[in-house]
Amino acid sequence: MSVFGPVVKIHPVVLASICDSYERRNEGASRVIGTLLGTIDKHSIEVTNCFSVPHNESEDEVAVDMEFAKNMYELHKRVSPTEVIIGWYATGFDITEHSVLIHEYYSREATNPIHLTADTALQSGKMNIRAYVRLAHLSVLCLKNSEGISECQYVFYSAQMGVPGKTVGVMFTPLSVKYIYYDTERIGVDLLQRTRMTPGRTKGLTSDLSQVAGSASRVQDMLTTVLAYIEDVLSGKVTADNSVGRFLMDLVNKVPTISAEDFENMLNSNINDLLMVTYLSNLTQAQIALNEKLVLL
Amino acid sequence: MYSPEDTEMASTAGTLDSPVKQIQIEGMVVLKIIKHYQEEGQGSEVVQGVLLGLVVEDRLEITNCFPFPQHTEDDADFDEVQYQMEMMRSLRHVNIDHLHVGWYQSTYYGSFVSRALLDSQFSYQHAIEESVVLIYDPIKTGQGSLSLKAYRLTPKLMEICKEKDFTPEGLKKANIGFEHMFEEVPIVIRNSHLINVLMWELEDKSTVADKHELLNLSSSNHLEKSLQLLMDRVDDMSQDIVKFNTYSRNLSKQQQQKHQYLQRRQQENAQRQSRGEPQLPEEDINKMFKPPQPPPRMDTLLIAGQVNNYCQNVKEFTSQNLGKLFMAEALQGHN
Numbered sequence: 001m002s003v004f005g006p007v008v009k010i011h012p013v014v015l016a017s018i019c020d021s022y023e024r025r026n027e028g029a030s031r032v033i034g035t036l037l038g039t040i041d042k043h044s045i046e047v048t049n050c051f052s053v054p055h056n057e058s059e060d061e062v063a064v065d066m067e068f069a070k071n072m073y074e075l076h077k078r079v080s081p082t083e084v085i086i087g088w089y090a091t092g093f094d095i096t097e098h099s100v101l102i103h104e105y106y107s108r109e110a111t112n113p114i115h116l117t118a119d120t121a122l123q124s125g126k127m128n129i130r131a132y133v134r135l136a137h138l139s140v141l142c143l144k145n146s147e148g149i150s151e152c153q154y155v156f157y158s159a160q161m162g163v164p165g166k167t168v169g170v171m172f173t174p175l176s177v178k179y180i181y182y183d184t185e186r187i188g189v190d191l192l193q194r195t196r197m198t199p200g201r202t203k204g205l206t207s208d209l210s211q212v213a214g215s216a217s218r219v220q221d222m223l224t225t226v227l228a229y230i231e232d233v234l235s236g237k238v239t240a241d242n243s244v245g246r247f248l249m250d251l252v253n254k255v256p257t258i259s260a261e262d263f264e265n266m267l268n269s270n271i272n273d274l275l276m277v278t279y280l281s282n283l284t285q286a287q288i289a290l291n292e293k294l295v296l297l
Numbered sequence: 298m299y300s301p302e303d304t305e306m307a308s309t310a311g312t313l314d315s316p317v318k319q320i321q322i323e324g325m326v327v328l329k330i331i332k333h334y335q336e337e338g339q340g341s342e343v344v345q346g347v348l349l350g351l352v353v354e355d356r357l358e359i360t361n362c363f364p365f366p367q368h369t370e371d372d373a374d375f376d377e378v379q380y381q382m383e384m385m386r387s388l389r390h391v392n393i394d395h396l397h398v399g400w401y402q403s404t405y406y407g408s409f410v411s412r413a414l415l416d417s418q419f420s421y422q423h424a425i426e427e428s429v430v431l432i433y434d435p436i437k438t439g440q441g442s443l444s445l446k447a448y449r450l451t452p453k454l455m456e457i458c459k460e461k462d463f464t465p466e467g468l469k470k471a472n473i474g475f476e477h478m479f480e481e482v483p484i485v486i487r488n489s490h491l492i493n494v495l496m497w498e499l500e501d502k503s504t505v506a507d508k509h510e511l512l513n514l515s516s517s518n519h520l521e522k523s524l525q526l527l528m529d530r531v532d533d534m535s536q537d538i539v540k541f542n543t544y545s546r547n548l549s550k551q552q553q554q555k556h557q558y559l560q561r562r563q564q565e566n567a568q569r570q571s572r573g574e575p576q577l578p579e580e581d582i583n584k585m586f587k588p589p590q591p592p593p594r595m596d597t598l599l600i601a602g603q604v605n606n607y608c609q610n611v612k613e614f615t616s617q618n619l620g621k622l623f624m625a626e627a628l629q630g631h632n
Contacts, residue, residue, distance in 0.1 A: 011328075011332065012328055012495075012499060013325065013328035013329055013331075013332045015495055015499075016324060016325035016328055016492060016495065017325060017329075019325075019489070019491045019492050019495055020323070020325050020361075020489075020492075021391060021393075022491065023489060023491060024391065024392040024393060025392070026392065048332065048336065049332070051391075052391045053391075054390050054391055065390075068387060068390060071383065071387060072387055075380060075383055075384055075387070078366040078380060079333075079337065079363075079364045079365070079366045079367075080336055080337060080364075082336075120491060122494065129498070179499055182331070182332070182335045183439055184331050184334075184335060184435055184438045184439050185328065185331050185332065185335070187438055187439075187441060187442065187443055188327050188328055188331045188438070188443055189328070189496075189499065191327070191442075191443045191486065192324040192327065192328075192486065192488060192492070192496060193496045193499075193500060209616055209617060209620050211441065211442045211617070212512070212617050212620045212621060212624075213620075215441065215512050216512070216624060219512070255628060255629070258629070260629075263626075263629050267622060267625070267626055270618075270622055271619065271622055273517075273520075274615040274618055274619050274622075275615075275619075277520060277524065277611055277615050278611070278612055278615045278616075281527070281607070281608035281609075281611045281612050282608070282612070284527070284531065284604060284608050285604075285605060285608045288475065288534070288601045288604055288605060289474070289476075291534075291538065291601070292474045292475060292601060295541070295594070295597070
């Protein structure tokens, strides 16, 4: 009966979609909202997809196109039948009163929805991404704080604070957010991260040996950092840390000690395999080109 | 595969005579494609989807995409059209570009040059001048570097597909080889500033995962599978060649027969003339000797293209691995 609730695992594609829909918002809208889709586990909620929902917000009222949301969910279900509505997102820094109403609506669609906020306006200088849930279990402490102790001891509904029967408040509890990637997603995100470096924010796709070179240079950079640290330790500038020393030991031992002859053999056989395959593929290509020419005679 | 003629699409500014020179993809689209395959495409099933965006000068910008459901249930094609219409309409409400600019497909070890792809791309390109097909190779991506390629049909191939003339004569006229079937368009990935901020945030918060898949030395598994597919294709090709050979042999035999028949006819006629009898009527040669059907050459072209593709992939793979092996040698040498 933890107060903290499940861990929320987010895929980067969801965040990218949120940013994109924020950029495409209508004139005058200060924030966008949308539905989150994903899967629920016992201890974690995995958010894998999302779509934005048009809505109008003004000082006193908020209108959400629910029809649209339902439609979109149906369409998405056709592609990935395992995804369910697990909550909703909103851009912006704080939770407003309107959020409560929207949360109400989403509670009807999903059991205990989570609410994700992404500060796309960067009010605090960083993009804070937080997830909230309405308390499903009410801790005893909270019960004591409100005046009248309600009849049920274990409250499995959303938490309502305040005096029962009078004004009711709702508390959103923050949940811990983790970013989770599939392997291929990690590689995709890696590539995307390289667009930060170029002025035009663009990056072409490289191929062939240049990729290996790039990867190798990254490893080399890391090794230089480690070497610099070691130098510092040796010259006494930095105190030696035993755990780091153990890691370094692991690192050096990772290079397997094979007798030079064995290694030579392995290397040569591998190189021979690769060269043979290259030769065969070149041969095949020449063959089909020849065939082409003969047919067209 | 659904054809785009049924969609409502505003045509892009005028008709561009020159094809697109570059493709610019938003980072989000890349992530969406990766995710789609990861979740729905395990095994060798291809996953497909639609690309949305717009054309700016000679660049094709792809700003969004949505996936297609699989063909698992026996839904009629009508469902697909409806799905697409609904999606585009809904996306328009949230200000997402709803212009159809192409489609994407995942591939298994690079085997995507097929009749289905050709037909789909032809119908797309016929309706929308600048459309492309994005081929995403998840296995290659899993090995360390994003493998996303954009292809269009060359104008020559478009001509042929329009005529539907796949005989050897037709292809000879167009002078098309397997290398001129598809043209690859370079891809550039572009992120908005906000996405860049997101990237910084992610870098901060996420653990340094294993980013070095690319330096992995084990290669035999991948190589084996690629070579297996290559061999299958080459087998197909040889069968096709055999068919063509029999056809040309039949043709030449028939020519000979025709020639002999004509000669005999002439001899007969000469004899009859000498005997004063009426000559035999000239019979329609063509009705007697029906020429054999020339086999369609399009399949051969496709197979050749596919074999070429496999070979390219294999060569790229081996060159990378050779580099890695030499690096390992250098590392070992210092021990």
